[in-house]
Amino acid sequence: AEAAWQGFLAFDKAAMADGAIPKKYKELMAVAVALTTPCPYCIDIHSKAARQAGASEAELSETAFVAAAIRAGGAITHATHFVP
Numbered sequence: 001a002e003a004a005w006q007g008f009l010a011f012d013k014a015a016m017a018d019g020a021i022p023k024k025y026k027e028l029m030a031v032a033v034a035l036t037t038p039c040p041y042c043i044d045i046h047s048k049a050a051r052q053a054g055a056s057e058a059e060l061s062e063t064a065f066v067a068a069a070i071r072a073g074g075a076i077t078h079a080t081h082f083v084p
Helices: 002-016 023-036 040-052 057-079
Strands: none
Touching: 002 023, 023 040, 023 057, 040 057
8 A cells, every 4th residue: 555655654744844833842742642542652753753843851741741631531521421
C-alpha cells in the first residue's frame, strides 16, 4: 500500500507543520492524545518532537496532567449514565 503510506506521510507532515498553531503546541497536543490513547510509540515520538520544537519539561508535565484530567473527566461523565 505504498501510495496510501506516502499519502499518510504527506498528510502527517502537513498537519504537524507550523501554521496558525506553532509546531511546539501541535506536538504537545499530540503528546496529550498519545497519553490518553495510550500509545507508547506515539508518546515517545511526540515527546521527543515536542522537546525538539522547544517544549520544556514543565510544559510536558502540564500536558500530562491535562491528558489525565480529560481522561478522568470522561470516566466521571460516563459514570452519570449508571450512577443514580
